[in-house]
Amino acid sequence: MENWRKHPLVFWAFSLPPSFWLVFFFLVPLTLVWGYSFSEKRGIIGTELTFTLDNYLRALEPIYLEILWKSLGMAAAATAICLVVGYPVAFAIAFASERLKPWLLLLVILPFWINILIRTYALIAVFRTRGYANFAYEDLWNAANWVLNTVGLGQLQLIGERFEPMALLYNNAAVVAGIVYAFFPFMVLPLYANIEKLDRSFMEASLDLGAGHWRTFFSVVFPLTWHGALSGIVIVFIPALGAFFIPELLGGTDSQMIGNVIERQFKSANDWPFGAALSFLLMYATFFALALRALVAGRKGGGALDA
């Protein structure tokens, strides 16, 4: 650990680019936005740093808190689905044969190669009234109807008189589905990394000693891999909370999330200070969540945060 003291030049040469990056592309822009959150609008395009708290007070009005609360709910639902679906997927990959494993991982990572906005548009083509999901459903309905007619139950109209497409798009469920679709890999990858590291003999021991599969999962596997779950939850929940184009494209008339309100402040509302205050409100909440995570993790496992 003392090596860098012996070669200070090498150390500085290596640490300069990342430090530069951190300062100019992270700290400086973030500080600017933070400054905006304490500024006031002047005229049409101007802002002045007056250290006002008005933007935060406005952000704490009930209407915005309600929207925030709703966004938290949607993000939490999406994260929960990612977790419940992600565990078995991560398990399957970790326990797959060495030959199959890279291919399965590739399948999880592959969607990243296509822009998320484009994938969201693709979801519209799947979910809309005359979309692929409804086409498939219609085929199934027709087949079922044919069977019923063939066996002479056609008159009872057990599955309705005619095919009615499902309303899959333009509601909150579509938004949650869109978020799950977008961020699912962020849940699977840290889970996979943790399950992969898991010593299989623990599970064998548990099973040998008479515990069932459920018991083994909840008493052995989960406690040993839940750091991965925690990392997954954090990196899915945070971007999900700030989602804006997913609710915009897939949502209905009451799917507005806090990200949409923030986006409007920077665009049509032309109120950057207020938009900045709303953004930082989210940021503070995120810091709070991360601090909580560190605290919980520290208490449980001596502070080791492995993702």
Next chain:
Amino acid sequence: MRRHHPGRLLMEALSRRRFMTGAAAVGVSFAALPKGVLAAEEPKLNFYNWDTYIGETTLADFKEATGIEVSMSLFADNAELFARFKEGNPGFDVIVPTNDYAERMIKAGILEELDHSKIPNMKNLAPAFQDAAFDPGRKHTMPYMWGTMGLGYRKSKVDGVPGSWKAVLESDKYKGRIALLSEGRTMLGMAAKYLGYSLNTGKAEEIKAAEELLIKQKPNIKVFAQDNGQDLLLSGEVDITVEWNGDILQVMAEDDDLSYVVPQEGSLLWQDTLCIPKGAPHPDNAHKFINYILDAKAGAAIADFIQYATPNAAARKLLGPDYNNNPAIFPTDETIARCEPQTYQGEAVQRLYEEAWTRVQAA
């Protein structure tokens, strides 16, 4: 926001002619640059335009006529355009804001004054467009295209002609089959218009009434569309939608069952403008380009291709009755009399609209 959302191209078959426009534009911007320039300005121009909003060969023709290479970038809506110029010109020579945003940009001091002596083709403009209330004397803007907002609908699914805003704003007749536009200022303005107020009202109680009307109507509305109401209409997702006339016209060309109407209470009249932002790297070329677009032949080619109403009287003379007598492109004088342009009412009023819209969406 009356052109296509960028994702539209992805949603629709790529073989459409509008995709070819994009491909042509890309081709133009990648073409080799002429060597050995004698002019004071390098023969380049950065044009910031809406998607599918220029003639098929306009940029290539302009290059042939002047040697100036046009590189076109696209923006999706006025708010995006405005946000990009807030902190200074990112390097564009000609931009195309809509009248209310042009007004906002003039007041913010973002636009350069035009040198009318370099735009002799201004004489081609119809008398009504020689001047503008939002830009007295046309000091900063030249008109590009104009049109209305109204209702696009599917004839076989809608009872007669939906001649009133009531059909989408205060009725459950088309419950679950209505799309409104997800643009707060404009949509609340339409609701105000329906209630008998001006669509530019700055009175808090009138904006409140418009807000309440929309909130009451929400259960009947399927979606606040991101300026893709025409796609929703075409794909059968909704049967009636609030949209800009040009968007509906484009899908009407593909589906005979679709139509467009400006409701009797009146509506919004818009005008897109050609402007030179301050700090433009090639102001001289920008004047040449604006002058070229106002040329009769060039203007006719653009209007013929994009099917929007041109303010260019000389260009109209070159086009046939299919274009000139189309009521969806050129509303009657009587319709125009019922409409009003959306104007910029200042930041305080803008905020009233934005907050009202947030409440409508949250309700």
